[in-house]
Amino acid sequence: MKLPAYQAAQSYNLAKTALKSEANQPKAQEALGADQTPETNSAFKAVHELASTITKGEQASMAYMTGSADPHSVVEALAAAELAVETAVTVRDKVVEAYQELIRMPV
Secondary structure, X not given: OOOOHHHHHHHHHHHHHHXXXXXXXXXXXXXXXXXXXXXXXXXXXXXXXXXXXXXXXHHHHHHHHHOOOOHHHHXXXXXXXXXXXXXXXXXXXXXXXXXXXXXXXXX
8 A cells, every 4th residue: 555655744743743742642641541551552662663763864865865875775674664554554554444334333
């Protein structure tokens, strides 16, 4: 599945902003409950790994543009970032599909 570049960039910027936002952390901890923290929740870990993979790809691209990285490492980093984004989009689509199925269920 192909994702238009503008949508990928917009999604990435929203995720990056959400991860950096200090204001969201108390709300996230309230939603998790007393026995879980963002550090122990696998969904939070996955989002942080996604963001770090994308950041590594960006850093490798910038390093290549300045001449301090070889093309092989850049291709590896960008392939990993692309795979991470495609995985995240697939998971998002499955979650939305499951939510829509739940909404259609009679009560």
